[in-house]
Amino acid sequence: MGLGGGGELSGWGRGGWGAGALGGGVGGCRGPRAALTGSPAGLVSRGGRDLALGAATPGWRRQRGATRGALARAGGRLRPLLRRQARALCAELRSHGGAPLDPFEVFPFHTCSTIGRLLFGDLMPPEAEVRAFTRCVVELLEVWGRASVRALDLLPALRVLPNPGLRELLRLVERRDAFVEAQIRRHEASPQECPSPPGDTVLGALQGRDPGVRGGPLSPPRLHMALVDLFIGGTETTAAALAWAVAFLLHRPELQERLRAELWRELGPTGTPQAGDAGRLPLLHATVTETLRLRPPAPLALPHCARRHTSVAGIPVPAGSILVPNLLAAHQDPDTWDHPEAFLPERFLAPGAPWRALVPFGCGARSCLGEGLARAELFVFLGQILREFRLEPPAPGLLPCLQVSAGTVLRCPPFRVRMVPCQPPA
Numbered sequence: 001m002g003l004g005g006g007g008e009l010s011g012w013g014r015g016g017w018g019a020g021a022l023g024g025g026v027g028g029c030r031g032p033r034a035a036l037t038g039s040p041a042g043l044v045s046r047g048g049r050d051l052a053l054g055a056a057t058p059g060w061r062r063q064r065g066a067t068r069g070a071l072a073r074a075g076g077r078l079r080p081l082l083r084r085q086a087r088a089l090c091a092e093l094r095s096h097g098g099a100p101l102d103p104f105e106v107f108p109f110h111t112c113s114t115i116g117r118l119l120f121g122d123l124m125p126p127e128a129e130v131r132a133f134t135r136c137v138v139e140l141l142e143v144w145g146r147a148s149v150r151a152l153d154l155l156p157a158l159r160v161l162p163n164p165g166l167r168e169l170l171r172l173v174e175r176r177d178a179f180v181e182a183q184i185r186r187h188e189a190s191p192q193e194c195p196s197p198p199g200d201t202v203l204g205a206l207q208g209r210d211p212g213v214r215g216g217p218l219s220p221p222r223l224h225m226a227l228v229d230l231f232i233g234g235t236e237t238t239a240a241a242l243a244w245a246v247a248f249l250l251h252r253p254e255l256q257e258r259l260r261a262e263l264w265r266e267l268g269p270t271g272t273p274q275a276g277d278a279g280r281l282p283l284l285h286a287t288v289t290e291t292l293r294l295r296p297p298a299p300l301a302l303p304h305c306a307r308r309h310t311s312v313a314g315i316p317v318p319a320g321s322i323l324v325p326n327l328l329a330a331h332q333d334p335d336t337w338d339h340p341e342a343f344l345p346e347r348f349l350a351p352g353a354p355w356r357a358l359v360p361f362g363c364g365a366r367s368c369l370g371e372g373l374a375r376a377e378l379f380v381f382l383g384q385i386l387r388e389f390r391l392e393p394p395a396p397g398l399l400p401c402l403q404v405s406a407g408t409v410l411r412c413p414p415f416r417v418r419m420v421p422c423q424p425p426a
Contacts, residue, residue: 043173044144050225052233052302056365063222066215067230068369070205073213074118075372077200079275082376085114086272086384093389093419100394100416103246107239107381109134114377115234115370119227120183121201133179137235140172145408180227203227234370237297238377240411244295245287245382247400247412248343249391255345256391259283260422263387269424273383275376281383286348288378289358293331294343295410296360297374301325304366327359328410343402389419 045053051067054060089110093101112134116124124130143149149165187203204210206226208217218226249256263273266280278285306321317323332340336357338347347353361368368374385391393399393416400415 043170044140046221046225049221051229051369052366054225056305059219059222062215063218063226064365064369066206066213066218067202067226069213069215070202070210071118071230071369071373073205073210074200074202077118078373078376081114081117082275082380083272085110085117086380088113089381090384090388093385094421096419098418098420100418102414102416104239104243104411104414107242108138108235110381111238111242111377112137112231112235114373115231118373119202119230120187121204123187123201125179125183125186129179133176133231134235136172136175136179137231140169140176141232141236141408143169143172176228176231177224180224180231184223184227202230230370233368234373236409236411238374240409241291241295241297241374241378242381243412244410245291245378246385246391246417247402247415248291248294249287249386250393250399250415250417251402252343253391255287256386259287259386260390263383264424267387272387273380275380277383278379281379282349283345284379284383284386286345288375288382289348290343290345291378292360292375293337293358294341295404295412296327296331297409299326299328299404299407299410301327301359301362302366304364325359325362327362328404330357330359333357385419387424388421390422392418392420394418 042048048054051060051064054063089106092106092110109131113124113130116130125133143165146165148163149169184203187201187207200210205213206216206218206223210216217223249259262281262283266277267273273281273284301324303322303324306317306319306323309319310317312323331337334340336354348355361371361374400417401413403413404410405413
């Protein structure tokens with residue numbers, strides 16, 4: 001069902017969106033930032049000065065444009081960076097010696113490190129600091145997703161009551177901001193210590209050191225929140241998607257073997273998957289795509305505001321209404337997808353696959369800026385894991401639960417997996 005009434009929705013594409021693709025209801029509002037002051041969302045976003053929740057002001061557009069340009073310029077370092085980080089990830093997995101492990105205790109550090117190296121280049125903080133910051137980001141999203149905290153956005157009067165979750169959220173936001181500010185000061189104080197050119201980093205570009213990136217330098221609050229958004233959007237979400245892929249493959253060992261055969265056949269005994277190898281490795285690409293379809297990193301897209309009076313699936317949408325697209329429902333619409341709840345990467349190898357109905361990172365003006373990075377990470381990391389390990393359950397028949405639970409990020413229920421080193425065929 002398309003957007004009816006000839007109206008326009010800010011940040012929405014013109015493709016078909018069924019009624020099942022809307023979540024959270026429709027209500028009048030002056031804009032996303034109007035309800036932020038003093039709310040948990042406002043505390044997390046510094047009053048809506050971030051890319052995700054900020055109102056579409058000229059300053060926000062400049063912030064978004066500069067961040068997009070900085071990521072594009074830093075993309076030249078992406079292939080060697082992902083190769084390096086994938087090897088570090090597999091080295092940590094190998095250190096467990098094939099014993100059962102919780103993959104989500106390993107994956108977030110490496111996705112966070114990938115973001116950090118794009119932002120800061122070789123002037124990275126010590127590993128212990130990055131691991132502590134990774135735990136902070138993961139805990140922050142978990143606390144923010146608690147019902148007792150999210151309810152404060154809907155019922156502001158509850159803020160006068162004691163709320164341990166809100167206190168915990170404030171503590172985590174303080175830790176998050178201290179880490180980010182420390183990295184900004186490190187770059188400002190010691191630019192000569194960084195072996196890579198300052199403009200070669202996302203932070204350098206946002207500070208105005210790269211003349212090829214328009215929009216910089218950003219004001220200190222917008223610079224801070226742009227870095228926060230990249231960390232928040234690229235740490236747990238990508239790690240969660242990678243954990244889902246592992247969980248699904250434990251349920252389909254025959255697909256694991258087909259993927260491994262594709263990797264060894266196309267890359268040889270010593271080659272490693274690279275960003276841009278999707279054409280050579282179509283089954284791996286389809287597996288990543290199907291994981292994102294069935295378990296998009298966030299079940300709900302960011303709020304969108306109707307610019308004009310319109311309607312969706314016959315439902316009137318007055319100008320100024322806030323709509324929240326339900327990506328999980330859209331990806332499991334039986335009118336679009338055959339066997340929508342089944343994990344079937346093969347669907348994307350068949351002619352006529354509904355690629356345009358796939359929106360795991362949202363769409364329009366509030367789509368995820370890190371979509372390309374996340375897809376490349378998942379492709380390279382999962383490919384490297386499958387090249388080096390067989391994924392086995394901790395005991396015969398002990399497979400992970402694949403049910404979805406509510407949360408800011410769709411995280412797989414905790415499970416353990418044995419990463420058993422394997423050798424390429426002779």
